[in-house]
Structures are given as structure tokens and as C-alpha cells.
Amino acid sequence: MAQFGCIWPKGELHREDALKAVGEDGRKIPLQSRITAYYKDGSIKWTAHTAKAKGLGEHFCVERLKKGEKEAAAQHSLRLTEQKNGILVETDRVSFFAGASGEKLISDYRVDGKCRIMALTSVLRLERRMWEGENVSSAVTGFTGRIQKVTAEEAGPLRAVLKFEGIHKNDAEEMIPFILRLFVGADDCRLDMQYTFAYDGCEETDFLKGIGLKAVFPAEGKIYNRHLRFLGDAGSFSESTANLLTWRPKIPEELYEKQCRGEAVFPEGEALERVNTVIKAMPFWDTYDIVQDAPTHFSIKKKQAGEGLCWIDCIHGLRARGGLAFGSEAGGVMLGVRSFWQTYPSGYTVKGLSGHEIEAVTWFYSPSSDAFDFGHYANRGYNQSYYEGYDFKGASACGIAVTSECSLELTKEMCACEETLGAFTESVSNPAVYVGTPEYYHSCRAFGYWSLPEGNTQTERWLEGQLERALDFYRQEVDQRNWYGLFNYGDFMHTYDRFRHQWRYDMGGYAWDNTELVPTLWLWLMFMRTGRADAFEMAERLSRHSSEVDVYHFGPYKGMGSRHNVRHWGCPCKEARIAMAAHHRYFYYLTGDRRMEDIFEELKDNEFTFLRKDPLGEFYDKENMVFPTHARSGPDWSSLCANWMTQWERTLDERYLKKIQTGSQDIADTPLRLVSGPDFEFDPASAHLRYIGERATGGTHLQICMGAPSVWMEMADMMEDERWKDMIAEYGEFYYLPREEQLKRSEGSIGERQFTLPFMAAAMGAYGAVRRKNPWLADTAWRILLHAMVTDLDTEGFVIHEENNVGNRPVLKEIPWISTNFTAQWCLNVIMVLDFIRERLPRTMEEVKALVAGEPPENWHKA
Numbered sequence: 001m002a003q004f005g006c007i008w009p010k011g012e013l014h015r016e017d018a019l020k021a022v023g024e025d026g027r028k029i030p031l032q033s034r035i036t037a038y039y040k041d042g043s044i045k046w047t048a049h050t051a052k053a054k055g056l057g058e059h060f061c062v063e064r065l066k067k068g069e070k071e072a073a074a075q076h077s078l079r080l081t082e083q084k085n086g087i088l089v090e091t092d093r094v095s096f097f098a099g100a101s102g103e104k105l106i107s108d109y110r111v112d113g114k115c116r117i118m119a120l121t122s123v124l125r126l127e128r129r130m131w132e133g134e135n136v137s138s139a140v141t142g143f144t145g146r147i148q149k150v151t152a153e154e155a156g157p158l159r160a161v162l163k164f165e166g167i168h169k170n171d172a173e174e175m176i177p178f179i180l181r182l183f184v185g186a187d188d189c190r191l192d193m194q195y196t197f198a199y200d201g202c203e204e205t206d207f208l209k210g211i212g213l214k215a216v217f218p219a220e221g222k223i224y225n226r227h228l229r230f231l232g233d234a235g236s237f238s239e240s241t242a243n244l245l246t247w248r249p250k251i252p253e254e255l256y257e258k259q260c261r262g263e264a265v266f267p268e269g270e271a272l273e274r275v276n277t278v279i280k281a282m283p284f285w286d287t288y289d290i291v292q293d294a295p296t297h298f299s300i301k302k303k304q305a306g307e308g309l310c311w312i313d314c315i316h317g318l319r320a321r322g323g324l325a326f327g328s329e330a331g332g333v334m335l336g337v338r339s340f341w342q343t344y345p346s347g348y349t350v351k352g353l354s355g356h357e358i359e360a361v362t363w364f365y366s367p368s369s370d371a372f373d374f375g376h377y378a379n380r381g382y383n384q385s386y387y388e389g390y391d392f393k394g395a396s397a398c399g400i401a402v403t404s405e406c407s408l409e410l411t412k413e414m415c416a417c418e419e420t421l422g423a424f425t426e427s428v429s430n431p432a433v434y435v436g437t438p439e440y441y442h443s444c445r446a447f448g449y450w451s452l453p454e455g456n457t458q459t460e461r462w463l464e465g466q467l468e469r470a471l472d473f474y475r476q477e478v479d480q481r482n483w484y485g486l487f488n489y490g491d492f493m494h495t496y497d498r499f500r501h502q503w504r505y506d507m508g509g510y511a512w513d514n515t516e517l518v519p520t521l522w523l524w525l526m527f528m529r530t531g532r533a534d535a536f537e538m539a540e541r542l543s544r545h546s547s548e549v550d551v552y553h554f555g556p557y558k559g560m561g562s563r564h565n566v567r568h569w570g571c572p573c574k575e576a577r578i579a580m581a582a583h584h585r586y587f588y589y590l591t592g593d594r595r596m597e598d599i600f601e602e603l604k605d606n607e608f609t610f611l612r613k614d615p616l617g618e619f620y621d622k623e624n625m626v627f628p629t630h631a632r633s634g635p636d637w638s639s640l641c642a643n644w645m646t647q648w649e650r651t652l653d654e655r656y657l658k659k660i661q662t663g664s665q666d667i668a669d670t671p672l673r674l675v676s677g678p679d680f681e682f683d684p685a686s687a688h689l690r691y692i693g694e695r696a697t698g699g700t701h702l703q704i705c706m707g708a709p710s711v712w713m714e715m716a717d718m719m720e721d722e723r724w725k726d727m728i729a730e731y732g733e734f735y736y737l738p739r740e741e742q743l744k745r746s747e748g749s750i751g752e753r754q755f756t757l758p759f760m761a762a763a764m765g766a767y768g769a770v771r772r773k774n775p776w777l778a779d780t781a782w783r784i785l786l787h788a789m790v791t792d793l794d795t796e797g798f799v800i801h802e803e804n805n806v807g808n809r810p811v812l813k814e815i816p817w818i819s820t821n822f823t824a825q826w827c828l829n830v831i832m833v834l835d836f837i838r839e840r841l842p843r844t845m846e847e848v849k850a851l852v853a854g855e856p857p858e859n860w861h862k863a
Helices: 253-260 269-281 418-429 438-443 458-480 519-530 533-546 585-591 595-603 606-611 633-651 654-668 708-719 722-736 739-745 758-771 775-787 820-840 845-852
Strands: 002-007 019-023 032-038 044-051 060-064 078-083 086-091 094-099 106-111 114-132 135-155 159-169 174-185 190-198 206-218 227-230 237-240 287-294 297-303 312-317 324-328 331-337 346-351 357-365 401-411 629-632 679-683 688-691 801-806 809-814
Touching (some): 032 585, 078 135, 078 159, 086 174, 114 159, 114 174, 114 401, 174 206, 190 206, 237 312, 324 346, 331 418, 357 401, 401 418, 438 519, 458 519, 458 820, 458 845, 533 585, 585 595, 595 633, 629 633, 633 654, 633 679, 633 708, 654 688, 708 758, 775 845
Antiparallel strands (some): 019 060, 032 044, 078 086, 106 114, 114 135, 190 401, 227 237, 227 324, 287 346, 297 312, 324 331, 346 357, 801 809
């Protein structure tokens, strides 16, 4: 099944309207639809859909049904029946029970009346470590998932979505909550799964040793008709539990050859007598363990059943594709984990191949790898030297989460052939993604203001080249630097060290980026404007990572995220802007991903977390405050606005619109409106901001470099608030005024407050130039933005340099001056400014050099 989202022009689609999918040949395709967002007037803004990917083809349209027109009927039935202890799921061929309690997520999965899956459970292993001086002892403790709730989020006609919520337990304790979403198609024997776990252990003692899903399958038939196949680097590793290659009595070679192809063999006559003789005196390989334990290494080992028997190595390889098939005469199973090697240490354990039940665990974190340590790398912070926020230790992993995706498909044959397994694995790793054209998204103003590539002038072509180079560099850098792993995949590093030819992975606030200066928005808008598949892939992975690992899903910091650090959760600064919905709205509306709905629910009221973690608590005396906490208009309040507007458009709940309007009115009432502050006292209960003067803790640029311009501009359109639009425009102009004029207009109230890093305000300036019809402001915005990348002596921009035998590479490709902060902000502002004032852009690079001549050198990126 394919899942995708559609945006609709305002006023075109309403709740009572039904939809259809129409293929290129004009035929209607069965479609399952739901509403995901509304416009202010109640008309539908975004919808999410499910359809059979094979039926959709390469191109299709989603349209409103005409009056009296019938929807395309689903060809297969899908029924969900609520029962006392769970939900009975039935299709034309399949039935199973989804539990609402106990250990079994699903049980008695039958195909054509025959049991094919006996049970599916969640399993956890923690390694507990104890220290006595220099001696360390450890023990592995096992847990099994216990279901607390099951919900049918969708119930057909094409697909059902079941959401299981639970926690892992053993006889003594419970910990590590999990969510499993199970996607069930009406016409196949495949289960697609989205699995989320959250860490709530003690970092000093609770190390993650293994977590995954265990399925139990009945096995039938002869022992030599048990087979396993795994897709490694190339081809496949393929073996039988009982290899019919013997010394004596000699078995016909054609049987062994057929067996090696993964086919069932049924010897007759003398051959059968020889097989029956030898089967009594040969080893049976009962258990296989497969692990991708590094980004460039996987291994397979096997053993016989029984205690005290050793493992023997089968093969070693580099980057496994990760598809697994196995089975018996009862039928076969295929398993796949999305991004198998990229999210190492993933793996599988298949046990019981020589018995009557085969137990297969899909490991999202394999116990065959070293246990994961959630602890911090230091007992303090390094604010003065390494930009860590504060000098005290503020690391905590309690409350972070990880989401993985996997699939299971049943086959009639004992073990899928290499071609079939390869196609299945490809469908897991690279599922079909359907999107609209950039031109259509742009016409609907999807996600606010951004430009389409045109390239009509030399300067436009140069800018487009820089945007492409930046994207290409980071795509290649992920692989060059091996930014992989279950807790890392999707993120980038923050700042480069040109002397070590390495990113500053070990330097506090300069290591993992954690959405600093919104690379999420840059990548998503690069996809929106180009339709590039690699841009979508990078943005999707960053959204998945940053919405899970970088933020807290429960506990005192719920709804907050951790600022950039050596460990994703390492910085003592916990802020709303890292977790805000603005990072992930693109992913949700384009795909309809259900996990994002959990995230948005966590965020909708996260302003109350400010009572426990005041964003400016280290800078103001609590005794002199009127309101209980603080919020800067940006990035704190602007991030709350992103959460509130997302909740409002998803539900039309007016309470969240009211929160936005309350704060925007408070800002409008200050002496300089949006220019004022940006530090405010804040009351989460009422959503009011209290003006406390002209102070910018951390710098005025923080008001607009964390995604606020994108949020505020889209928010203004959603609310149809002309005053707020005027305030954005006024701010954009003020940022670029000469210092004397700023002091004059503010009557000196801004004092020493500086409007630094002006290239980050270019989109605000361009917005102001259009709304205020100010050509001087337009030219100034372009001059500042272009000068950040251009001087009269240097126009090379994001040019890659090659170095030999450094960075553990024979040829290292690097941009020595690069930082993700600069890249994300410069690219984002270029994309937005082109949409506002393209006509004021100098046409040639010589004109660009003339425009930027005389700009202060400190405003250049290489300064």
C-alpha cells in the first residue's frame, strides 16, 4: 500500500465531499482517505490517502467525486470486530486477533484457515552494570512487552491501522514503553509495522542490549526442507538447516543443488533411503544470528540447538541490504527492516529451524552488538570553551525515543527466491512515495513562502547552483563521515574543523546539530521547490530522527528538545524550538505519517513545560517577576506558535488560535511591536506575554534564525491577520535600518541591542520590502544575503576541495569553512527571498560584486 498526502486550494473541498483517484488511462482506483488539516473557513486544506501502489502507476490525480458519482469499490473485504480482550481482524483470506492486554500483540494469524503466525510480541534486553573499583560486572535482564491498549486508527476498506501501546515487563519490574502501529492490507499477507520505543531507564546502570519484535511460526515437514536466505552486499547467503552434501552414503548431487537454490526437495526410492539414513547422523543448524554491527560490517553466525554449543561464523560483509527469508514446508516468511545497515546495530535471530516452531526476532538494536550507553561524556558542561550552554551537566536521555519500520510477508513457497526477496526488501527500504508537482504546491502556498527555480539570469543560475551544491555536499557527507546508527541516522554535525579535517564531533555545542538553525526547513523546501527524491529522503530522515531522539516525549522536559551537543541529549539547554511542530509538518502533511500525530499531541500544550524549564531562568531574578516564567518572542514563543497553529489547523480547535492571538496582541501592545523585546515574561495558563523592556538574551538574531520567519508568515496567512503581516514587514525593515535610524525610530529604547548576522533576516527584509513597496529595502536584503557568500575576490561558494590521505580517506572531499548553521540559514533565506523580490536581484555576477562592494568583511561567511 502507498500512503500520501494532498493539499487543496482554499474553499475547494469540504467535509461532505468524497474523493477518487484517477489513473492516466481514466479509470478510477480504490482510495481510502482522511482529513489532516483545515483552512480557517472550515474548508479542507490537507488530506491523507491510502491506495494500492501497483494500481496507481507513475501518475494519477486525486479528484472530488461529482454529484451522484460512486467511488471505486474495493475488491476485497476488511472487517474489524471489537471483542472483550481485543480486536478480531478479518479479510477475504486472513484473520488474526489483536490483543488489548497480555503479551501477544497478534495471535493466531491464519491464511485460508491455516495458522501461519502463532504470536507476535515485543522483546527487550537490558544490560545492567555494576562497578567495584576498577572491576565491572554485568548481567543481561530480559523483558517482554505487555499491552496496555489497542486502538483501531483506521478500519478500511483498503487498510486497517492498529495502534498498540504498552510497556516491557518481567517478574520484578517494568520499563521502556513502546508503541507499535500495525498496517494491514485487505488483499495481501503482509504486515507493515512502525515501532517506537522510549527510554526511561537509569543511565548509570541501564544499557540497551536488545530491542525488537519476536514472531513465532509453525514449522512442518522434513528437516532438510527448512531454509534461510539473507541479502548481503551482493547476491544472497542461502542455506538449509540440513545440508544434503555427505561423505557416505552419497546423496544424489541434484538434490543438494536444488536445496541450495532454496527449493524443497522430495527424494524418492533409493535417494530417499539414503537421505533417511544420513539424516540420523548429521548436524542440524537450528539457529542463525545476523547482525549489522557497524556501518561497514555485518556478520552471520549459526549454531545447533542445545546449551553449551558454540557459534560458528558463516560470512562477513560490508553493508547488508537486510532482507531475510526462511521457512519450512508449512510456507515461508520474508522480513525486512527499513534502512537496515544505516540504522545499525540491526539484525535478526532465527531459532528453532530444526523443531516444530520457528522463532524469529527482528532486532532494531541487536544483542549481538555492544550494549548502548545512554550516559554523558563528562560530569560537567563546557560553556566557555565548547559552547555548551552552561557549565553544569544537564544531560538526560530519559524521555527520548526512536522509531523504526519493518515488514513481514508470508509466502506459499518454503523460502523466497533471491529475486522475490530482493523486490520485497526494496519495497521496505524504498516504499513508493507519491507527491504533487512543485508548481502545484507553490500555487497552493503549501507551507508558506518559497520559490521555484527559474534560472533566467546569470545570478539566478549561480544561486541555484549553490543550493544544489549545498544539498549534494550534505548528502555525500552523510556517507563520507558514516553519520549512521539507530540514534544518529538523519542528523548532521554542526561545525567543521578544517585543521583536523573532521567535524567537531567531540566539542560540546559544535557536534550533532539537533535542528540548530532549522536545516529541516531548508531540506523540506529544497524538496518542495525541486521535487528531488534525494532531498525528500534527507528531509524525511532528519524529521524522523529529530522528532524522536532530539526531544523528550515524557518527563519534566516533555515537549522540549536538547540543544546541539556531543550527545543528542547532552546539552543542559532544553528548548521548545528544537521540538517544535514546524520541523515536521512537512513530513506529516506530505505523507500522512501517523507517528507525527503522536508528536503533535505531545507538543500542543508544551508551554507548561516552561514552568519547569524557564528558557531565561539563568538570566533573571525570579523574585522580581510578575509572570511565572519567560519566553522570547523568538525562538520560544514562535515555536509555541508552530505547535498551536498545527493543532488548530488539524482540529479547528479555537483554543489554540486564541493562544496565538493572545500573544500577538501582547506583542502589538509593546512600544516597538515585534521589534520590541524579544525577552518577555510568560504565563502558560493564559498564554499572555508581559513586556519587560528591550533586552535580547543571547542576541537579537535568535529571534529570527530558528524558523520564526517561516512560522510567522504562514501563521499570518492562516489567521488572515493584516496587522500581524504589517508587524513582520516592520520588523524586516527595522533590522536593516542604519544604526542612527534604528535609535531614532526607537527613541533610543533599544540601547546597546544589536541586530547581528543580518543575512539571517533577509527573508524578513524581503517580506517587508514587498509589503511596504520599498525598493531600498529589497536591494539591501539582496546585498546582505549575497555578500554573505560573495566578495569581489571570491564567488566560489559551496565548492568542494579535495585533500589526499586525511580524515581517514585516500581522497577527502571537504568544504573547509562549512557549518550547518550557515548553510541552513543562507539556503533557506535564498529560497524565500527569491519568492519575494526576484525582480530586484542583480542579473550578472559583476553586478553582484558591485552591489556588495564595501560591505563589512565580518558579514562574509569566511570571515
